[in-house]
Each structure stands twice: as C-alpha cells, then as structure tokens.
Amino acid sequence: MDRISVRTLFFGVYGELAARREGSAELAADSTVADLVEALRGPGGLDWLPERVVVAVNQGYAEAGTVLSDGDEVALIPPVAGG
Amino acid sequence: MDRISVRTLFFGVYGELAARREGSAELAADSTVADLVEALRGPGGLDWLPERVVVAVNQGYAEAGTVLSDGDEVALIPPVAGG
Amino acid sequence: MSKRANDRVRTWITRESLDDFGRFENIVREIGSVEDGALLFFQGRVRRTNRGRAVSRLRYEAYGEMAERELAAIGHEALERFDVGSVAAAHRVGDLGLGEVSVAIAVTSAHRDAGYAASRWIIETIKVRLPVWKHEHYEDGESHWVGAPPLEAGTSSGGSRFE
Amino acid sequence: MSKRANDRVRTWITRESLDDFGRFENIVREIGSVEDGALLFFQGRVRRTNRGRAVSRLRYEAYGEMAERELAAIGHEALERFDVGSVAAAHRVGDLGLGEVSVAIAVTSAHRDAGYAASRWIIETIKVRLPVWKHEHYEDGESHWVGAPPLEAGTSSGGSRFE
Numbered sequence: 115m116d117r118i119s120v121r122t123l124f125f126g127v128y129g130e131l132a133a134r135r136e137g138s139a140e141l142a143a144d145s146t147v148a149d150l151v152e153a154l155r156g157p158g159g160l161d162w163l164p165e166r167v168v169v170a171v172n173q174g175y176a177e178a179g180t181v182l183s184d185g186d187e188v189a190l191i192p193p194v195a196g197g
Numbered sequence: 198m199d200r201i202s203v204r205t206l207f208f209g210v211y212g213e214l215a216a217r218r219e220g221s222a223e224l225a226a227d228s229t230v231a232d233l234v235e236a237l238r239g240p241g242g243l244d245w246l247p248e249r250v251v252v253a254v255n256q257g258y259a260e261a262g263t264v265l266s267d268g269d270e271v272a273l274i275p276p277v278a279g280g
Numbered sequence: 281m282s283k284r285a286n287d288r289v290r291t292w293i294t295r296e297s298l299d300d301f302g303r304f305e306n307i308v309r310e311i312g313s314v315e316d317g318a319l320l321f322f323q324g325r326v327r328r329t330n331r332g333r334a335v336s337r338l339r340y341e342a343y344g345e346m347a348e349r350e351l352a353a354i355g356h357e358a359l360e361r362f363d364v365g366s367v368a369a370a371h372r373v374g375d376l377g378l379g380e381v382s383v384a385i386a387v388t389s390a391h392r393d394a395g396y397a398a399s400r401w402i403i404e405t406i407k408v409r410l411p412v413w414k415h416e417h418y419e420d421g422e423s424h425w426v427g428a429p430p431l432e433a434g435t436s437s438g439g440s441r442f443e
Numbered sequence: 444m445s446k447r448a449n450d451r452v453r454t455w456i457t458r459e460s461l462d463d464f465g466r467f468e469n470i471v472r473e474i475g476s477v478e479d480g481a482l483l484f485f486q487g488r489v490r491r492t493n494r495g496r497a498v499s500r501l502r503y504e505a506y507g508e509m510a511e512r513e514l515a516a517i518g519h520e521a522l523e524r525f526d527v528g529s530v531a532a533a534h535r536v537g538d539l540g541l542g543e544v545s546v547a548i549a550v551t552s553a554h555r556d557a558g559y560a561a562s563r564w565i566i567e568t569i570k571v572r573l574p575v576w577k578h579e580h581y582e583d584g585e586s587h588w589v590g591a592p593p594l595e596a597g598t599s600s601g602g603s604r605f606e
Contacts (some may be wrong), residue, residue, distance in 0.1 A: 125343055126413030127425035170411065173346035187412070189343055193427035196340070196371055196412030197324050197383050197403055205598050208506055209576030209587035253581035255572065256509035272506055272574070279503070279534055279575030280487050280566055297524045301464035301484075317490030320483070321464075327480035327553060378477045390490060392566065400559055401482075 118143055118184035120150065128191040131162055141182065148178040150188060163190065176180065201226055203233065209275040214245055224265065230254065231261040233271060237261035246273065287311060288366040288410040289355040293347045297376040298381040304368060308386050311366040311409040317390035320395040322403060328427075340373045340382060343411035349408075354405050364397035367403060368442065371412060377385040387409050450474060454517040456510050458537040459470055459545040461486075467531060471549050474529040479551035483558040487546040489539050493589075497582040503545060506574035512605065513578040517568050525561035527552040530566060533593045534575060 122137045131134045139150060147169045155163050168191040169176050175191075182188065199243050206222045213216045222233060230252045237248050251274040258274075265271065287309050299393060301321070308319060328335055355367045368386040385402050389395035407411075414426040451474050464484070480495060491498055523570045531549040541543060548565050550556035577589040 122341070125411065126341060128417070130425065132409055136364040137377075170346055171341070171344070173349055174414065175409075189346070191343070192413060192425070195414040196342075196409055196410040197407040209504060209590075213588065214566040231557040248568065248595040251487070253506070253509055254510055256521070258572075272509070274506075274574055275576060275588070277571065277574055279505075280534070280570040289546040301468040314489075314491040317488055319486040321486075321489065322484075322555070323482040323553070324481065325480055326477075328477040329553075388583075392485070392487070395587065396563055403555065 115137060116143055117141065118145065118182060118186075120182055120184075120186045120188050123187065124151075125189060126195075128163070128190050128192045132160055139188075142191040145182050146178065147176050147180045147182065147188070151178075154190075157175070167191070199226055200224065201228065201269075203264060203265055203269045203271050205233075205237070206270065206272040209278075211246070211273050211275050215243055222271075228265050229261065230259050230263045230271070233265060234261075237273075239251065250274070260274060267275075283311070283313065283333050283366075284357055285356060285411045286372060287351070289359060290366075290371050291348075291351040291366040293342055293344065293351060293373060294327070294370055295372070298370055298372050298384045303353065304384060304386050307368045308366070311368060312388040313365055315390055316365040318319050318392040318395040320387045320389075320392070320399040322383075322385045322399050324398040324403070325383045326378050326380050326382060328378055330416060333416075334393070335378065335416055336419045337375060339375050339415045339417075340371070340374045341413045341415065342371070344373075346411050347373075347380045351406070352411050354402060354409065358398045358402050358404075361401065362389070363391070367398070369411065371410060373412070389415050446474070446476065446529075448519060448522055452515070452522060453529075453531040454511075454514040454518045455533050456505055456507065456514060456536060457533055458535070461533055462537050467549050470531045471529070471551060474531060476528055477489060478553055479528040481548045481552050481555040481558040483548075483552075483555070483562040485546075485548040486544045487560050487566070489541050489543050489545060491541055493579060496579075498541065498579055499582045500538060502538050502541050502578045502580075502582050503534070504576045504578065505534070505536045507528075507536075509574050514575050515571070517565060517572065519566050520568075521550070521561045522550040523572045524564065525552070526554070526557040527561045530561070530565065532569070534569065534573060536575070 117140050119140050122139055124132045124135055154160050169178055170189040172187050202223050205222055207215045209220055215279050240264050253272040254263055255270050281403045283422055315363055358367050365388045371382050373384050387395050387399045416426055452507045516570045520531055521530050525527055533547050535545045550558050579589055580586045
C-alpha cells in the first residue's frame with residue numbers, strides 16, 4: 115500500500131479552531147506523527163496548530179517519530195485541563 | 198490563706214498507675230505546677246511520674262512555673278495518642 | 281495485601297453527578313481493608329472565581345476511551361508508586377454548575393503519609409495527563425477553553441463556535 | 444470571605460460513630476462556599492495491625508472539656524495559618540471496633556495546595572496537642588496504653604487495671 119488513511123480527531127479549542135471535530139488525512143505509507151502534523155499545518159490548512167502539538171495514536175500518547183498505519187485514530191490534543 | 202487545695206486528674210496510663218482518676222492535693226499558697234509535681238512524686242507517692250510531666254491547669258496546657266490557686270483543676274497528661 | 285491490584289483500583293469517567301460522598305463511601309468499603317488506617321478523599325469543585333473572572337458554569341469534554349484508559353493507568357501507577365491499599369478516582373464530563381464536583385479521588389492506606397502523597401500525586405497527574413478539556417462560561421457571557429493559547433482579537437469573545 | 448470565622452469552623456468530640464461520610468457532606472455544605480474549589484476529607488480508622496500486633500478493639504479516653512477547647516483552637520488556628528475556607532474536625536471517644544473512624548477532618552479551600560497543607564497540619568497537631576489517649580486491646584488478650592512508657596515486668600500483661 116502506497117498511501118494510508120488515518121482518522122483525525124480535534125479536541126477542545128482545536129475542534130473550535132479547526133471548525134470540525136473529526137476528519138481524515140491521506141499520507142504516504144510509513145509517515146510519522148510529525149509528517150501528519152506538517153501536512154495538517156500546510157498551505158490552506160491549520161496554521162495555528164503548534165509544530166510540537168501533543169498527539170495520541172489509537173488512544174495512547176505518541177511521539178513525533180511514531181509511524182502511522184492505515185486506519186489509525188490520531189487525536190490532536192490541546193493543553194489538558196481536567197481536575 | 199496559707200494553704201491551697203487543688204483537684205488532680207489522672208488520665209490514660211497515669212490513672213492506671215495511680216490507681217485513681219481523681220484526687221486532691223494541699224499545697225502552700227503560691228505553689229507552682231513544679232511544686233505540685235514534686236509533692237506528688239514524694240515519699241510514698243507516685244514515683245513513676247516524670248519530673249517534667251505535661252500538666253494542664255483549668256483545661257489549658259501550663260508551664261512548670263505556673264502558680265496555682267485554690268480550687269484549680271490540675272490534670273496530669275501522659276503522652277497523647279489521638280488521631 | 282490479600283486483594284489483587286484490580287480489586288483495589290476503581291476509576292471511571294462519567295456524565296453523572298459526583299457530588300455524593302456516599303457513592304465513594306460504598307466503593308471505599310468494597311476495595312479498602314481493615315489494614316488501612318487512613319482514608320484521604322479529595323474533591324475538585326467548580327469554583328465561582330477563576331483567574332479573577334466570575335464563572336457561571338462550565339463544560340468538560342473528554343477523549344472518552346483514552347480518558348478511561350489513562351485514568352485507570354494513573355490509578356494502577358499510584359498503587360505501584362505509593363504504599364497504599366486502594367484507589368478510587370472519577371472524573372466528570374458534560375455541563376457542570378457552580379459547586380459541582382468535577383473530580384473525586386479516594387485513597388486508603390495503612391499510614392497517612394502514603395495516603396497524602398498518593399492523593400496529591402493522582403490529582404497532579406490527572407491535571408497533566410488526562411485528556412479532558414474545560415470550557416468555562418463567564419457571567420459576562422464570554423467563554424474560553426482553559427489552557428488554550430489566547431485567540432486573536434475578534435475571536436476571543438462571543439463564546440465558542442461549537443456547543 | 445463573607446462568613447465570619449465562627450461560621451467556618453465546626454469541631455466536636457463525640458461518643459457517636461463518625462463512620463458516615465454523609466454527616467460531613469452536610470456540614471461542608473453549611474460551612475463551605477462556592478469560592479472553594481477543593482475539599483479534602485481525612486479519616487483515621489482503627490487498623491488491624493499496629494506496631495506488628497493484631498488489634499482487636501480499642502478505647503479512646505479524652506479530657507472532655509479540654510479536648511473540646513483544644514480541637515476548636517486547632518480548627519481556628521488552621522483558618523489563620525492557611526488560606527482555607529472552612530474546617531470541620533471531629534474526634535471519637537469510647538470503644539471502637541476495627542475499621543471504625545476515630546478522627547475525621549474536612550477542609551475546603553479555593554486552591555488545593557492550602558487544603559492539603561491544612562489537612563495535614565490539623566491531623567499532625569491533633570496528634571501532639573489533643574488530650575486524648577488510646578488504650579489498645581490485642582487479639583492475644585493483652586492491652587496497652589499507646590504512647591505510655593513500657594511498664595515493669597509483671598504489670599505489662601493481664602490488661603488494664605481499669606476499664
């Protein structure tokens with residue numbers, strides 16, 4: 115498979131800024147979290163998204179270098195504020 | 198008044214060791230807490246009572262030098278163990 | 281400790297009120313033991329004043345499944361890090377009014393030192409790790425995602441575009 | 444803070460059970476306020492094992508009037524020392540079985556830092572200042588006043604000469 119598709123989730127203020135809570139992104143196979151963030155921030159995209167945004171893949175915190183797979187659920191996590 | 202009389206209270210293990218919970222003591226006027234403790238520890242008395250025992254006079258912690266008055270309530274306070 | 285770790289940790293994310301102490305009393309009775317000489321129960325509540333602004337109500341949004349996982353992980357990690365007997369922790373989501381409980385944590389332990397330390401560690405860890413976000417509404421009609429960077433002029437008032 | 448200090452402190456010594464959380468929930472509701480974002484509730488309970496011995500039950504004796512005064516003084520002093528909204532504290536006297544609550548302390552505060560610090564200070568201060576004594580009974584039939592110096596041979600077993 116040359117291309118993979120991941121599901122993107124936008125929480126809190128990111129959902130507000132992106133004007134959506136869910137989306138999807140197509141990426142080259144073996145793309146990393148950092149590649150996805152770069153693509154999202156690209157021309158005409160979510161330029162407000164921090165370069166080092168916190169990301170969870172399949173409901174666990176992930177590193178920038180984490181390699182994505184087709185069908186992954188990738189959440190963009192603004193500063194948490196529980197408690 | 199040459200002599201004063203104070204009421205003595207023995208709590209916890211002191212009540213057990215003294216074989217009484219309440220008593221009274223006659224002292225010279227202007228006696229201090231230290232004088233009372235010395236009298237209690239005296240010949241035939243409560244020789245196990247620590248010289249620097251914690252004492253409350255009229256339900257408040259008192260110093261060794263606190264002067265006693267006729268009718269005072271003096272409690273002998275073993276190590277406390279609340280909580 | 282005779283109970284297995286899974287029987288000594290209870291965590292959940294809920295839309296239902298956490299205000300009632302009694303709910304926690306029952307859980308503590310289930311998961312605690314007579315070797316526990318201390319119970320520490322913490323509640324975080326919606327405070328009227330936050331950073332000088334008068335809050336009218338707020339809404340917590342959670343990444344549901346991940347929040348459940350993280351809260352359970354925090355509970356189990358507390359059991360490993362501290363000498364405690366049991367941990368119960370719950371976080372509320374949805375709309376909350378003033379004074380309502382947003383988070384509740386009960387820790388039982390043989391000795392109080394470990395209980396205080398674990399309780400404090402759990403709430404601090406929730407605040408940095410649990411994927412939950414707070415949308416505060418103020419008495420002046422504005423609203424704001426707590427922890428979010430300040431928005432540009434023109435977008436900071438008028439409340440959220442989502443609700 | 445709109446309430447006077449006397450309305451924000453509630454302390455008592457009691458022969459009645461302190462096991463019920465609900466009693467404290469009601470008191471916290473009375474004396475706390477919507478400016479309090481944190482509640483910290485501590486319970487000390489009769490633990491089965493103390494210093495390696497199996498406890499069967501225990502009895503707390505208090506210097507009643509002085510204990511009431513000291514506990515009230517501790518509550519008010521906590522309000523002065525820490526940035527807390529309200530303090531409720533109670534100590535049990537009489538006979539207690541395993542697992543029963545001997546002391547309960549509820550502190551509300553705007554921020555949790557002050558709440559944890561005040562709660563801890565109150566229990567530590569109770570332990571050094573409150574005129575209350577604990578007579579532990581063990582499963583082997585012996586008994587001992589906690590904190591008392593070791594007695595000479597011949598008087599240490601066979602339990603208390605008083606009951």
